[in-house]
Amino acid sequence: MFQRALPPASLRSIWPEGGVLVGGAVRDLLRGNVPNDWDWAVPDPRRAAETLAATLGGAVFALDETRGYYRVSVLSGTEAQQHDLVPLPPRLDDDLLRRDFTVNALALHLNGAVSDPSGGQRDLKARRLRMVSEANLMADPLRLLRAARLSVTLGFGLEAQTREAVIRLARDPLPLPAPERVREELHALLLHPQAARGVLLLDELGLLPLYLPELSDCRSVTQGGFHHLxxxxxxxxxxxxxxxxxxxxxxxxxxxTLLHDIGKPPTREELGGRVRYHGHERVGAELARQRLEALREPHTLTAEVSALIAAHMLPLPGNEREARRFVHRRRALLPGLLALMLADREAARGPSSSDASRLAYQQGFDRLLAALEDQPAPEAPLLSGQEIMAFLGLSPGPRVGEAVRALAEARALGDVQTAEEARTWLLNGGWHSGAEQG
Known part of the structure; x- marks a missing residue:
């Protein structure tokens, strides 16, 4: 099946000699979108990559010199774009028929012809995601996860036989793909505005136990109280x-936010007819850390997620002083922690939730926002660690750190405002008892 779809002039000007555009980039162009990732099949990938890099001002990377796979990366302003170039197959249609979904089994020629051996253009028009074949899904287990991700990010419905095939293959799973590949698919899903619907689709397709088993374990774990789900x-x-x-x-x-309660299933207890999840935030923080490490997430992201989950059950402040202390102690997690706590609360509308409880929660938030506005950034210390050591006659050690932290909190609470007040406060020994709890 062929359709005329002349490439835009800007694309024709960079078209590799003798090459064709293949895959998702063709799909996006036919939908009227400009892709960031371009896949080219060309007679001479290395030469084409060097020419393209010179034209666009990009850099060439050899992905696999033995097989002739190259990448050209281009940064234009804040937009990153990449062009992958591979050898042109002797039989283009046969190569397209080995792809995952019909809307990706497309090739665009310089003269505007579209190679479409599996009816992908019909599926594009119908906004339908359909597999080329079940054998193709089995050839790469990641394609099961891609079915869910593409359905959500493209806004396409899963064709019935494709849905059935994914569910069937998920029940008798193939070896799992490399963690890095799984991570990228989950990122694309989570970063979409309809991420929550995507997670529900993972559950419907039976993929959740394979990729996020801790979240899957949360199914049918009833709560009650403030929760209706x-x-x-x-x-x-x-x-x-x-x-x-x-x-x-x-x-x-x-x-x-997605993983904040995964500690509930292993901590669930029934006492006197009441259900509780004592310490679920600590357990959940550790489970999230393990899962994200398994996905090879960066350490900084993993640590932030774990810290947010561990802190999401903190009580909101009842007065201005408590609010200032909260902001001082949790500044590194703000404002994200407040967003998580608000989302958690808004997703809970059980019988214990009332207008009065929601008002009290809102008042706590207002206090925190006011304190955060009043102290948008940490204030410079009134006394350095060296000055505190000299003033108190301390040797280097843990007690110096204790004094520095206590003084910083005293300033955040408004107890001291000048260096002289800080010295008086230290001399009076208030820091020996440690900072107030809260």
């Missing part, structure tokens, strides 16, 4: 509430 549905609803209010939420905050 089981732990899994509450978690996805919290992610939905987060993105309604904070559509630009960073990836770490999205992960933390």
């Amino acid at each position: 089981d732990v899994f549905r509450h978690s996805t609803e919290a992610l939905h509430q987060l993105l309604l209010r904070f559509p630009d939420a960073p990836l770490a905050l999205r992960w933390a």
